[in-house]
Amino acid sequence: MVDLIQILVDALSVGGLYALTALGIGLIFSVMRLANFAHAEFVTIAAYLLFAFSGQPLVVALTISIVGAVLLAILTERIAFRPLRNADAATMLIASFAVSMFLQKLLVFSVGSRVKTLDPLPMLSGPISFGGVQISALKLATIVVCAVLLMGLTFFLKKTRFGLQMRAAADNFTMSRLVGVRANTVIAIAFGLSGFLAAVVALLFAAQTGFVQPRFGLQLVIIAFVATVIGGLGNLPGAAAGGFLVGIISTLLQAFLPPDLRPFREAFLFTAVILVLLARPQGLFPARGLKERV
Template sequence: MIQTILDALSYGGLYGLAALGIGLVFGVMRLVNFAHGELIAIGAYLLIVTIDLGLPISIGIAVTGTAILALLMEFSVFKRLRLAEPSVLLIASFGVSVFLQRLYEVIFGALPLSGQIAPWMTGVIEFGDTTITRGSVVTIGLALVLLGGMWFFIEKTTLGLQIRAASSDFHTARLLGVRSNRVIGAAFVFSGVLAAAVAFVLVTQRGSVDPLFGVNITILALVGTVIGGLGSLQGAALGGFAVGTTISLLNSFLGNYRIYTYTWLFILVIIVLLVRPGGLISNKAVKERV
């Protein structure tokens, strides 16, 4: 029972991190970045390829590499589409996503690449009669630290304040002197860092990475972002958390019927978009920039 709850919390934390990464970029430029999954995938690839250098160095490389790729996306593609409508951005990010998937296939091959990243995470901890997995505890800890760090950055720093302002009204933020490219670049960098954290947890659990590694979690995190409220950062993180815990609990309790979890989740997405376009958690509406 305790393990079930811990699993739910760790899934929630993981999906919360992924959803926050998507929500950050959405906030400042109204881009739903399908290619967030490929940021997670490159993080996992970098971890597996460089793990022989030792875990700290490997993590450093993965975080840096993922952040750089996020910035590269912004500079090479999205920066050139500043005036485009959100739906055009959506197609472009779909294109970037497929482009990177195929690029990984060309570089690393279509087959999964295996590696042990942090074997100590797979063990269990015993408390008298109950045992819990180390992985879930570490994931929860990591999620708490990162969400706390992001909260501090967003709420307490000047750049964080500028990101919040740009997320709610980009136009006015610029009139006050907020540098649009700097804020958008920062959002991409932080979404990259969050993607690397998600990659670390996922690749430790699965022990391998393939070109489509990040697709599933991105699609589900997207659900969380919509349910939580596009454009609201707390909403995104909470929405992701809700989706993660729900999936985990359904997996534990529903047995065979869990195969239809996606159906209910995505019907919920459509209902939210129709009835409460601002999300269930946030009270803001999805405003499209003019």
């Protein structure tokens, strides 16, 4: 029973990180049909900002990290993607790779490639006891933060004017523009929210790993892309569900695979992903109007 509770907490914690990352990716894809590989650098740069201001109170460092990630995301859209908005999908994809590589190499040039230790949440390093069960305080905090953000994003999308405009744009962007939705505003908000989610993921992921380096967000974003595809490209609830599903599968593989097979956990994970996509090529929750793009 104790092991089952710990596995459940691990699965929800990992799945929550993947879900938040997948949502950051899905927000952009839903309104632009753009697979934004530069999201990995949004996470990485947010983590470096936490490192740069690690001597300051957490509120100050986190605020600077969030503001920096949001501004970076909005500037990336304005400078790199807006001029190419009418280009074909292949051009947009190449631009996304180019922005990702540019930001990554800029980081290496600016701060070097060496790993830097980072512990932004030392107050959560200890365990919490529940009825004799020792559970990581950091993992519990990760679950709570992910749940709060998922509920907050749901409220934003369903109850606010800009959220409703984003949902309308995700379903049918052309029709939304005809009834008065401003494309530039909706896309800028989507990128801003993507940067905000990247900063939160950077905080939680850095607290779990204890380090930051120029490829810090890459592996996380690759798996989150897989989660987005499983959930259904362009479907935000599907992206979150895919993130949790991938996190649960990954945790179960880590827990139940024989020790000599655990280094190959990702191979088993992607095998499971292939099986899901063979059964549901469009994802578990396919979005409406997926072929349309801004």
